[in-house]
Amino acid sequence: MEIRLSDIEKNKATYKDYRILRWLTSVDHKEIGIMYLWVALLFFVVGGIEALLMRTQLVMANNHFLSPDVYNQIFTMHGTTMIFFVMMPALFGFQVYMMPLMIGANDMAFPRMNAFSFWITLFGGLLLYFSFFAGGAPNAGWFNYAPLNESAYSSTSGIDYYCIGLLLAGIGSVSTGVNIIVTVLKYRAPGMSLKMLPLFVWMSFVNAFLIIGALPSLNAALSMLLLDRQLHAHFFNVASGGSALLWQHMFWLFGHPEVYIIILPAFGIYSEVFQVFSRKRIYGYSFVAGSTVAIALLSFGVWVHHMFATGLGNTVNAFFGASSMLIGVPTGIKIFNWLGTMYGGSIRFTVSMLFAIAFLIEFTIGGLTGIAFSIIPIDWQVTDTYYVVAHMHYVMVGGSLFGVLSGLFYWFQKLSGKQLDEKLGKIFFWLFVIGFNMTFFVQHILGIMGMPRRVYTYPDLPYFTLLNLCSTAGAFLMGGSLLLLFYNIYKTARKKELDRSDPWDGFTLEWLSTALPGQKNFEALPEIKSRRPYWDLKYPDKADWKNDDKERK
Amino acid sequence: MFELFLYHIHFYLLNSILHSSTTEAEEINRLHFYFLWAASFVLLVVTVATIYVIYKYRHHENGQEYQPKTLSGKWEIAMIGVPLAMVVVFFFLMLKTMHHILPSADGKKPDVVITGHQYWWEAQYPGTRVTAANEIHLPVGRTILLKLLSADVIHDWWVPQFGNKMDLISGRQNYLWLNIKEPGIYTGACSEFCGAQHAGMRIRVVAQQESEYIKWLQEHQQVATISDTLAQSGAQIFQSETCGNCHNINGTASNGKAGPDLSHIASRQTLLTGILENNKENLTRWIQDPQKIKPGAHMPKFFLDKHSIDALVAYLSSLK
Numbered sequence: 001m002e003i004r005l006s007d008i009e010k011n012k013a014t015y016k017d018y019r020i021l022r023w024l025t026s027v028d029h030k031e032i033g034i035m036y037l038w039v040a041l042l043f044f045v046v047g048g049i050e051a052l053l054m055r056t057q058l059v060m061a062n063n064h065f066l067s068p069d070v071y072n073q074i075f076t077m078h079g080t081t082m083i084f085f086v087m088m089p090a091l092f093g094f095q096v097y098m099m100p101l102m103i104g105a106n107d108m109a110f111p112r113m114n115a116f117s118f119w120i121t122l123f124g125g126l127l128l129y130f131s132f133f134a135g136g137a138p139n140a141g142w143f144n145y146a147p148l149n150e151s152a153y154s155s156t157s158g159i160d161y162y163c164i165g166l167l168l169a170g171i172g173s174v175s176t177g178v179n180i181i182v183t184v185l186k187y188r189a190p191g192m193s194l195k196m197l198p199l200f201v202w203m204s205f206v207n208a209f210l211i212i213g214a215l216p217s218l219n220a221a222l223s224m225l226l227l228d229r230q231l232h233a234h235f236f237n238v239a240s241g242g243s244a245l246l247w248q249h250m251f252w253l254f255g256h257p258e259v260y261i262i263i264l265p266a267f268g269i270y271s272e273v274f275q276v277f278s279r280k281r282i283y284g285y286s287f288v289a290g291s292t293v294a295i296a297l298l299s300f301g302v303w304v305h306h307m308f309a310t311g312l313g314n315t316v317n318a319f320f321g322a323s324s325m326l327i328g329v330p331t332g333i334k335i336f337n338w339l340g341t342m343y344g345g346s347i348r349f350t351v352s353m354l355f356a357i358a359f360l361i362e363f364t365i366g367g368l369t370g371i372a373f374s375i376i377p378i379d380w381q382v383t384d385t386y387y388v389v390a391h392m393h394y395v396m397v398g399g400s401l402f403g404v405l406s407g408l409f410y411w412f413q414k415l416s417g418k419q420l421d422e423k424l425g426k427i428f429f430w431l432f433v434i435g436f437n438m439t440f441f442v443q444h445i446l447g448i449m450g451m452p453r454r455v456y457t458y459p460d461l462p463y464f465t466l467l468n469l470c471s472t473a474g475a476f477l478m479g480g481s482l483l484l485l486f487y488n489i490y491k492t493a494r495k496k497e498l499d500r501s502d503p504w505d506g507f508t509l510e511w512l513s514t515a516l517p518g519q520k521n522f523e524a525l526p527e528i529k530s531r532r533p534y535w536d537l538k539y540p541d542k543a544d545w546k547n548d549d550k551e552r553k
Numbered sequence: 554m555f556e557l558f559l560y561h562i563h564f565y566l567l568n569s570i571l572h573s574s575t576t577e578a579e580e581i582n583r584l585h586f587y588f589l590w591a592a593s594f595v596l597l598v599v600t601v602a603t604i605y606v607i608y609k610y611r612h613h614e615n616g617q618e619y620q621p622k623t624l625s626g627k628w629e630i631a632m633i634g635v636p637l638a639m640v641v642v643f644f645f646l647m648l649k650t651m652h653h654i655l656p657s658a659d660g661k662k663p664d665v666v667i668t669g670h671q672y673w674w675e676a677q678y679p680g681t682r683v684t685a686a687n688e689i690h691l692p693v694g695r696t697i698l699l700k701l702l703s704a705d706v707i708h709d710w711w712v713p714q715f716g717n718k719m720d721l722i723s724g725r726q727n728y729l730w731l732n733i734k735e736p737g738i739y740t741g742a743c744s745e746f747c748g749a750q751h752a753g754m755r756i757r758v759v760a761q762q763e764s765e766y767i768k769w770l771q772e773h774q775q776v777a778t779i780s781d782t783l784a785q786s787g788a789q790i791f792q793s794e795t796c797g798n799c800h801n802i803n804g805t806a807s808n809g810k811a812g813p814d815l816s817h818i819a820s821r822q823t824l825l826t827g828i829l830e831n832n833k834e835n836l837t838r839w840i841q842d843p844q845k846i847k848p849g850a851h852m853p854k855f856f857l858d859k860h861s862i863d864a865l866v867a868y869l870s871s872l873k
Contacts, residue, residue: 068749068849141746147723148706148748153671238724244707245722278610280621284629309709309718309745311701311727314651321647325640329633336632339602344622346612357607364599368592375588375643377581377650380717384709384744448571450713452744455752459828 022518027111030517032118033097034415039122040090040404046129047081048479050074055439055475058468061460071456072139073158077128079142080162083262084169085125087396090404091265092121092176095204098411099180101510102198104189104528106521109182113175121172128165131158138162141454143255143306144225146236146247151229160229163222170219177211180204189509191528198508198531199288203268206292207261210299214257221250245310252303260299263395264292266403267334270356273406274338276504277353278345281532281544284337291330298327308379317376324374331367335360350504351425355406358433362398366391369444387447393440405432405485410504417498417516424488431481438474442467507532563590574739574760576696576732577654578716584650591639654717658728663700665691669708669721669743672750672850673813673826683773684801686813688821690759692766693733701727706748712741712756720745733760740827749849757827773817776804777872787868790861799852802872812852819873825850836866 023031053074057066066074096114100107108114131137136156140148149159184197184205197205225247227233234240236247275282282288304312304320338360347353369391373379382388412420446467451458458464502511512534515521526537530544540546563586571582613619667689668675676689691697701710703721710729711718719729733739741756761769779785788805791797797807803816821831825847829835838845840862843852857865 068752072746072749072751145707145746148746153706153748244724279612279619283624284626287629310720310722311725314655314657317651318648322640322644325644328640329636332636333629333632335599336628339599339606340624340628342606342610343624345610346619346621347607347610348612349607357603360603361596361600364596368595371592371643372585372588375584375647377647377654377717378585378588380719381578381581381585381713383718384711448713450711450741452709452711452742452751454746455742457752459755 026518027107027115028518029096029100029108029111029114030515030519032114033093033095034517035118036089036093036096036121037415039118039125040086040093043081043085043089043125047078047086048482050078050081052475052479054078055472057456058458059472060465060469062457064457066456068456069136069139072454073132073137075454076138076141076144076158076162080128080138080166081125082396083142083258084166085121085128087262087400087404088169088173089121091262091400092117092173094200094269094404094407094411095180095265096176097415098510099201099204100183100187101414101513101515101521102201102508103184103187103192104509104522104525104533105183105187108179109187110179114179117172117176117179119172120175121169124165124168124170124172127168128161131156131161131165134158134161143251144247146225146242146244147238149225149229149247150237152237152239160226163226163229167219167222167226170215170222173211174215174219177208177215180208181212184208189525189528189533192533196528196531199271199282199285200265200268202289203264203271203292206296207264207268210257210261210264210296213300214254214261216254217250218254218258221247221254224250245307248307248310249303252306253300255306256303257296257299259395260295262400263403264295266400266407267292269403269407269410270338270359272508273352273356273410274341276410276506277348277350277356278342279348279505280341280345282337283340283343284333285531287333288337291333294330295327298323298330302327302374305374305379308373308376309383321374321376325371327374328367328371335364335367348504350409351420351422351429352406352410354426354429355402355409358429359398359402359406362394362402362433362436366394366398369394382447384453385447386443386451386453389453390440390443390447393436393443397436397440411510412492413499413501413503414510415517416493417501418492418495419499419503420492421488424484424491428481428484428488431484432478435474435477435479435481439471439478440474442470442474446471502534505538507535509534512537572714573716574714574734574737575716576734577730578714580650580654581716584646587646588643591643655728655730658698658700658730661698663728664697665689666700666702667710667721668702668704669710669747669754670704670811671706671748672743672754672847674754674756675704675813678770681770681774682803683770684814685773685817686815687826688757688759688823690761690766690769691731691733692763693736693760694763696730696732699729699731701729707745708743708747708754709745710741710756711744712739712758714739715741715758718744736760736762736765750847753826753828753847753850755827757823772820777817777819779868779871781867781871783864783867784871785868787864787866790857790864791868794855794857794861794865796865815869815872817872819870833866833870836869837862840865 023035026032053066057063057071096108134157136158138158140154140159144162147153184201224235228235228237234242236242236244238244271282271288302320302324304316305324308317373383409420409425451464501514513521526533530536532544536543536545571585573579573582663679666677666679674687674689676685701719701721703723705723708721709718710721715731719727737760739758739760743751743754747754779788792806797809799809799812801808801810801814823829824831824835824839842854843850844854
């Protein structure tokens with residue numbers, strides 16, 4: 001379809017009229033999506049500075065840059081921030097912005113609840129950070145084990161703020177989950193069956209069930225902890241008959257699905273990016289979609305692999321070891337299908353695609369070290385060391401954050417009407433990937449050599465300073481490269497002219513819409529007959545429904 | 554020839570990277586190495602396949618319209634089969650190793666009971682009256698059973714060369730089997746975040762031949778004798794300044810349990826779980842201002858005058 005210049009001009013005119021109040025009161029899914037992304041960026045800067053402070057403290061043995069008290073607050077806040085207020089809002093941002101566009105809807109099913117979810121998440125984050133001014137930030141780690149989280153061992157109000165902040169964000173997440181499910185079920189374009197959903201939408205849909213299944217366990221645990229701390233209840237307080245392990249069970253029953261809540265939408269982004277930049281349909285749609293369901297179901301039956309060293313006994317451990325190893329199978333299928341999608345294609349190395357390709361390798365490393373933790377005796381050796389820190393960052397950064405960056409470069413034109421600079425983007429990509437591997441690869445070795453996680457300093461053992469120095473240098477390289485990304489965003493946002501609305505020759509409906517934030521998405525929709533409706537519309541001779549060129553469905 | 558080469562490489566790496574000082578660690582590290590070979594193989598396949606695909610199918614600006622090619626669906630089945638087979642193999646290897654190194658401890662008497670405290674270790678030797686702190690003596694050459702308890706929050710026992718970790722959890726009893734191969738000093742660290750001085754909760758194990766171990770136990774059942782007058786005045790200050798409310802010293806009225814047992818503190822090589830060498834100078838610095846040396850530790854600053862500190866140090870240094 002031709003893009004009419006008048007449309008773009010019209011969009012530009014309305015775009016200019018924005019005022020702050022408009023954003024504060026908005027119920028438009030695109031504006032809420034943008035705000036989610038800004039909030040994620042804000043907290044990302046804060047969490048990133050915390051990471052650099054930690055790496056500065058750890059640059060050499062017996063360093064005294066930060067006191068243990070400060071260091072413990074900072075590593076707790078880094079983890080909590082990055083998971084709950086960076087990765088989740090960033091992925092929600094893409095989901096609430098893109099999902100309605102991709103299924104041909106004009107908004108989410110419940111626009112006001114959508115706004116509620118966003119604001120309550122933001123307030124949760126602000127409340128968490130208010131703890132710094134209220135006597136001290138939480139200091140018992142992001143998973144906040146009992147009984148260290150009880151007032152007897154953590155007497156500042158930090159952990160109370162942690163409870164309330166995460167409860168608020170948790171309520172926001174659950175309501176977004178409900179919103180996504182209803183939107184996908186009720187607001188798809190006529191003709192678009194569930195089997196025709198773009199994979200990003202499919203994975204967000206499955207993910208929403210994970211959210212409403214997993215978050216209640218966290219919310220319950222946080223409420224119980226708050227009762228313990230404020231009203232002297234005895235849930236987790238061993239001295240008065242509570243159970244320290246109950247917290248771990250409740251937290252990880254949420255916590256493991258949470259890891260997938262953070263990775264599945266990123267998998268969705270990669271699935272779109274691999275298709276568009278290989279100029280091909282996905283290889284094995286049903287396997288990619290089905291393995292997502294398998295991962296979601298398995299995720300509720302693996303939580304004890306965070307607790308193999310708590311002495312639950314060999315029988316319990318063996319069950320959870322087996323279920324955790326099995327996760328490797330559907331994940332392996334996905335990696336293979338993405339490779340299969342590129343196979344036989346015509347690959348364009350855009351920044352978005354580069355991040356997706358780098359993800360394949362980094363995530364394989366993170367996935368394999370993950371399997372190491374499911375083999376229980378190996379877990380006993382390497383759990384709670386820097387090996388875990390390395391593993392976790394390979395999946396969270398190499399998996400999820402690369403997905404967000406890939407999505408940002410892929411969709412930036414849809415978010416703002418303008419395209420990010422690809423040249424600057426490529427420099428950023430290389431610096432970031434090199435910095436990332438420098439920072440985290442050596443941490444595997446540190447872990448095996450005996451460096452426990454969450455230590456504010458370490459003795460001068462052979463190679464410890466050398467490897468930590470490498471890690472710190474890598475962290476600063478990552479930090480520096482991010483400045484380049486921020487400059488890229490700033491430069492692009494200031495551009496006067498709008499770019500073409502379908503820069504990548506996209507396949508799915510979001511590229512058909514020329515709407516910018518605040519506007520109606522679609523006046524009319526084409527007939528949906530395949531998984532690539534916009535492709536069918538642009539290339540009627542090569543339409544998928546006409547021309548099933550032996551690609552598997 | 555190639556197999557032999559691999560075989561040598563395998564054992565060279567196994568022994569030089571992962572030091573196994575117990576039979577348990579040997580089994581874990583052997584399994585770990587099988588896994589590392591399998592994982593390296595998978596990573597190699599994925600990396601080579603990715604590079605091959607992106608090189609071969611990169612976009613060409615030749616004006617020709619390209620025809621997408623598709624991989625056969627049969628590959629999909631293979632891609633389920635191969636990882637599944639690997640999972641099954643490793644599952645059985647895991648079961649075997651797991652039951653070998655951590656059989657049930659039902660009804661067996663532990664050789665040592667280790668209790669984790671914020672931020673130090675207590676070791677009791679059942680059947681004797683010996684309670685040691687921080688430097689934990691263990692016998693070599695036989696399989697021993699450790700019972701692990703916690704006095705406050707969750708701690709975790711880990712000496713990397715011994716292999717497996719085990720949590721010390723308040724309200725629970727955990728067990729760990731060890732068969733240390735060689736005498737020597739082994740260090741480790743608490744590996745579950747336990748508060749401000751988690752990093753300052755190191756582990757120091759003194760592994761000894763059976764005869765020396767028994768000798769050490771016997772020596773530690775005795776009460777240390779003090780002759781020096783400065784040390785004797787130190788003993789009085791220890792009482793009057795309420796040190797004994799937290800610390801135990803056998804043969805005196807001091808019987809506190811909150812802090813490390815000091816009955817034989819002078820026989821230890823290090824102070825504060827191995828952070829400092831045990832000498833008069835370090836002991837003085839510690840008593841002068843504990844929070845300066847180990848911020849967050851539970852020992853308060855007592856504002857003692859120089860003479861009292863000297864006397865205390867003389868007293869503690871004579872508790873051999």
